[in-house]
Amino acid sequence: MRTIDVTRMAVANTFRSKLRTTLTVLALFVGAFTLTITTALGAGVSNYIETQVNAFAADDVLLVQAQTDLTLEAESEGPAEWDPETSTSSNSQAGGAPLAGAQAEPLTDDDLDVIRGIDGIDGIDPVRAVSTDWVSHGSSGRFEFSVNPQSAVTVADLEAGEQLDQGASRFEIVLPNDYLDALGFDTATDAVGAEVEIGMTDITGETHELVAEVVGVSRSSLFASGAGANNALVTELASLRTAGIDGADENSTVAIAYLESGLTATEIDQVTADLGDAGFSAQTIEDQLGIVTTVIAGITGVLNAFAIVALIAAAFGIVNTLLMSVQERTREIGLMKAMGMSSGRIFALFSLEAVTIGVIGSLIGVGAAVLVGSGLGSALAAGPLADLEGLSLFLFEPLSLLGVVVLISAIAFASGALPASRAARQRPIESLRYE
Amino acid sequence: MPTDDPRSTSTASRTPAPPAVLEAISLSKHYGSGPSRFDALSDVSVRIAAGECVAIVGKSGSGKSTLMHLLALLDEPSQGEVRIHGTDARSLSGRALNRLRNREFGFVFQQFFLNAQQSVLDNVTLPLTIAGQRRRARRDRALDVLGSLGLADKAAAKAVTLSGGQKQRTVIARALAGSPSVIFADEPTGNLDSATGAIVEDMLFALHRDQGITLVIVTHDDDLAARCDRQIVLRDGRIVSDSASPALEEVAR
Structure with missing residues (x-):
């Protein structure tokens, strides 16, 4: 089976049970959103401080x-x-x-x-x-x-x-x-x-x-x-x-x-x-400012930890969703295996389904975070934080956005591994039995 | 349906020494061990020649489905061996086995096993997709097969909207899409009323007659079995009669 077909089939399967997929995506969305916002907040504040430090003093x-x-x-x-x-x-x-x-x-x-x-x-x-x-x-x-x-x-x-x-x-x-x-x-x-x-x-x-x-x-x-x-x-x-x-x-x-x-x-x-x-x-002077930076890194770390907790919860959601999916499609898996689909391809099919859920959840989460963060950032910059010039509270770096998507897709893949390997191990004959 | 497959010519040269497509040599299959051991199949040997139409008959629990699964390489025997075109299946790698099932075998099941939410076309192209054919090629082939089975207008319909007879015809189209040399049919008419069942039967026998496809039909329907060239009767995991070898039949009596 060609990889493009496995991918196409996995994406199609993702949308087969819309409610279930939506709920799982929602869980990932929360994680992705939080992670993106906190990372951007950390980056924005650190960047601001760094600029200030650099503008600040001679090294000697x-x-x-x-x-x-x-x-x-x-x-x-x-x-x-x-x-x-x-x-x-x-x-x-x-x-x-x-x-x-x-x-x-x-x-x-x-x-x-x-x-x-x-x-x-x-x-x-x-x-x-x-x-x-x-x-x-x-x-x-x-x-x-x-x-x-x-x-x-x-x-x-x-x-x-x-x-x-x-x-x-x-x-x-x-x-x-x-x-x-x-x-x-x-x-x-x-x-x-x-x-x-x-x-x-x-x-x-x-x-x-x-x-x-x-x-x-x-x-x-x-x-x-x-x-x-x-x-x-x-x-x-x-x-x-x-x-x-x-x-x-x-x-x-x-x-x-x-x-x-x-x-x-x-x-x-x-x-x-x-x-x-x-x-x-x-x-x-850097030492002294370093304390401030460390405190900010600490706060960002704690916030990120919450995001990771949300993602772990979401990971169990994925495991659950896919296990149900495997259960429901026992016959289909058996049929595909009877028709000569290899266990590896079956594994890939279900893993990709998990990754699809991960990519959708993280893209929506990251997108929403960028929108909300940018809106909030400019509202704050115009209002309460107007005194801190040059501060963009949320700094969205393309690489860290990509990092969030990759991280969540990886978590999704890891969560999909158990259900996918269960599907891959199924013997066609067990799946096709109907008496 | 036109085909350039050399296998289809084998019907013409059947008389001298028909080559065996499938050969089972002293197959046994048992489940469990100790006192709970259950022998589904004991010492069964069968030789099925290319272009034959064989019915495997028996009551429920007689081991007829087990025999079919072993012949179709969906399951492994506890003892004995299965040869495909003379090759011992045990000598084949997993990959080669998958390839073989994909290229040589077609499956028709009583329960259809169609993807209800997918279109008829997608269901029929499944074996071709697994085989790695390109989208265009498999679509053309599937439409061809659907046309020959009178389902061309249903290609875009979702499988769930079909009647029972249409579903089974779709299943036959799916089995046929990969141009197999053997079609395994497990109670193909079990879920159909007699009129629709007759149409599906006619279709299967036409494939056998016109394209020389080997048919292995598992059934407990005596009328369907009677339409086949050869009947193998199983009871309690043993062959009690095989119309190709009358001697055995007499022993059983």
Whole structure:
């Protein structure tokens, strides 16, 4: 029997018992739909984060902070007793460092010297606390404004203009694009080159105003909140803030260590280990973002596990459907065998029937998932998630769609194997007996 | 129906020493073992020549269906051997056996075994599909056969819509489609009224007469058996008479 005829016959047989096939297909549909949606969700979010990370930082930078001593907190259930030897008032965070751990000891000058002395580290800058109050442009009025103190190590996801020039002596900022309307710019390009006023209050309560040039306009990003400022501006803002009072700047908990150029991954690991021995924890920016990625991968994994459970249930549905089919067609199988159809072809016939059910179920499921996902994705992007630019919540990759179809067809084939081999083993004479 | 099959000429040269299409040598078939052992067939030898028309007669449980199944290679004997055109069936591979059944044998069953939801044409082309013929060729052949049996206008109808007689004619068309040398018919008229049964009988005998197809008919209908050239009577798994060898018949008496 020719393969094309086996296929044709299998497809025709699939539709012979329409209700039964429909119900089995429905079970597969649920699995395929869930699997496609969750995979696309995982891919969409991971892709977004990856783009953000790639846009984010140079590779040769470590974020260093003092290691927090967790054992103290673990020993007692309530709040730890204050001890002048070990306790410090470290609650004040360096202005808006979004990536730093919650409560770390401030880094002292001695600490910085130790870090500077470690092999492989080229230099270290404490992340200085900066605080700004408002920004305005011409007669626009004043708007609340904050500067990201880590903008020295980040690369903004630009909508227009250029990156900050860290070496420049003039004050430069990269303006988040949600300020455009407020500050009276029509487009991002209009804002580039414009000068804006920045207002701030120092720790003595005195106010200061600065003028900075907008060199670029950034898209909103998950990780880099606030405007970017170049070194010159950050340094100026930091020194204005301390108002010339010595030691007011010392409670910076995070420092940026610059690695010597050309270090390999192993060498970077060694530097991290050395820092660990010296009592500091160091992470590359990718490390920190990796935690986010891992969490997302975990969530996607759990959702996918539900889809797989649905598919396993569907697999039993296929087994059941085909067993009934084999039972019902005992005579037919016997007749075909009597007419010289080989057991292999009988097996192929029933397996292909299972695969047909699998392909139909997965195609409908994947198709529906793409439709629903795309609709939902654009609805969310226009509504609640409008702030996360560049995020397509559901990313449907052709290869993973194909993967879902192939996976489900394979599951269907595997489920069809038992009924199909039962059919193949039938002896014509048993099937044709009618007394 | 025209055919270029050399087998069909064998009727003409039957007289000298007709070649045996099927030969059973001391066939036994038993089911189970120990005290529950049941002997369906004991030491049966039959030789069926090309172009013969043989009726296997006996009561229900006499082993006549078992004998037919063994001759048609649908089942394996417990002892003894079956030769097809002089070849021991045991020496054939599974693949060769399938091929042989597909090419040489046609089957007509009392219960029809048609696919009710498929068209008459699809039912008739089944053996040709199994044989691996192309769609066009098998369609032409099936329409030919249906035409010769007066069913050309029913080709597109679903099998379920046919009357009993039409169903059995479809079954005959299916058996005939692959141009077999032997047609096995198990109670071919058992499910038909006598008028329709007579038409189906005429059709089978015409095939035998005109195309030289060997007929092996299993029946308990004495009238049908009487129309065959030769009657083999079975009782309790043994041959009690064979009209081709009168000596045996006398022994039985």
